Amino acid sequence: xxxxxxxxxxxxxxxxxxxxxxxxxxxxxxxxxxxxxxxxxxxxxxxxxxxxxxxxxxxxxxxxxxxxxxxxxxxxxxxxxxxxxxxxxxxxxxxxxxxxxxxxxxxxxxxxxxx
Amino acid sequence: xxxxxxxxxxxxxxxxxxxxxxxxxxxxxxxxxxxxxxxxxxxxxxxxxxxxxxxxxxxxxxxxxxxxxxxxxxxxxxxxxxxxxxxxxxxxxxxxxxxxxxxxxxxxxx
Numbered sequence: 636x637x638x639x640x641x642x643x644x645x646x647x648x649x650x651x652x653x654x655x656x657x658x659x660x661x662x663x664x665x666x667x668x669x670x671x672x673x674x675x676x677x678x679x680x681x682x683x684x685x686x687x688x689x690x691x692x693x694x695x696x697x698x699x700x701x702x703x704x705x706x707x708x709x710x711x712x713x714x715x716x717x718x719x720x721x722x723x724x725x726x727x728x729x730x731x732x733x734x735x736x737x738x739x740x741x742x743x744x745x746x747x748x749x750x
Numbered sequence: 751x752x753x754x755x756x757x758x759x760x761x762x763x764x765x766x767x768x769x770x771x772x773x774x775x776x777x778x779x780x781x782x783x784x785x786x787x788x789x790x791x792x793x794x795x796x797x798x799x800x801x802x803x804x805x806x807x808x809x810x811x812x813x814x815x816x817x818x819x820x821x822x823x824x825x826x827x828x829x830x831x832x833x834x835x836x837x838x839x840x841x842x843x844x845x846x847x848x849x850x851x852x853x854x855x856x857x858x859x860x
Contacts (some may be wrong), residue, residue: 668847678794678850680847680849683847690846728793737782741795742793743792746791
């Protein structure tokens, strides 16, 4: 089966500019996650969707970050305006909610550099 | 203090060595315990998954969970250069909230 697809793979922007990341999960996976991974650290959850509903967005900085998952399939994460501290790898993952262990499959990530 | 603490490493071992990777946690609500492997510039991939306490073996990999001590381990036997990667522990509550450790970078030298 095709894996989680993310684009772009790399993005370099000036601070205060907007940026958007796109994720297409594994077909049939109803749960979608966005994580941020800083250098030398583990992934930190930003938002989790079950179908179209954001069920956990407690760690999403809502003043500048937004996300959407229209039709419960692919998803977009946006930052506006970007700050220097937003430089990180943004990972998307998906899973089948009903599957034992709820294994998350990760995409390759988008590496964001804010100058 | 973080909910999940992982031995930071880095760890360098000769080929064929037994590797032990460890994490401790503080949240009693964690019920699912996972180990992920992450190669450079790739996303994490699931290696082992355990529900509650106990041991689980898969080939050269053994995962142990001790809920009474809030301590989990991953053992790699007969380590290979291809095992060189960052290993992340992760834990999840029944509500579906996952928390990751910061990873241990392992290098296996031929």
